[in-house]
Amino acid sequence: MRRGKVIRLPAAQPEPSDERDLVEVHRCDRAEALVVRALLESEGIPTLLRAHLAHSVHPFTVGDQGEVVILVPAQAAEQSRSLLAYLAPDPPSP
Numbered sequence: 001m002r003r004g005k006v007i008r009l010p011a012a013q014p015e016p017s018d019e020r021d022l023v024e025v026h027r028c029d030r031a032e033a034l035v036v037r038a039l040l041e042s043e044g045i046p047t048l049l050r051a052h053l054a055h056s057v058h059p060f061t062v063g064d065q066g067e068v069v070i071l072v073p074a075q076a077a078e079q080s081r082s083l084l085a086y087l088a089p090d091p092p093s094p
Helices: 030-042 074-087
Strands: 022-028 048-051 068-073
Touching: 022 030, 022 074, 030 048, 030 068, 030 074, 068 074
Parallel strands: none
Antiparallel strands: 022 068, 048 068
């Protein structure tokens, strides 16, 4: 009898040890933050999203009110910034 292929779930990412060791690498809205977080974690960089609002309570926001800050450990900040700059360079000036 042939068995199906087992696909193992990825191991949990280690949480940063201390919040003071975190560095801001990007600011954006909630939707973009989830994509950036997935990108960074796929490269093995643990991330923390911080916002001033609870998005489950206030799902609709306007402008900077819904801004999310993406934090990474200080030792991974340069790698994170270069990865984001490589994948999403600044748009050309008109």
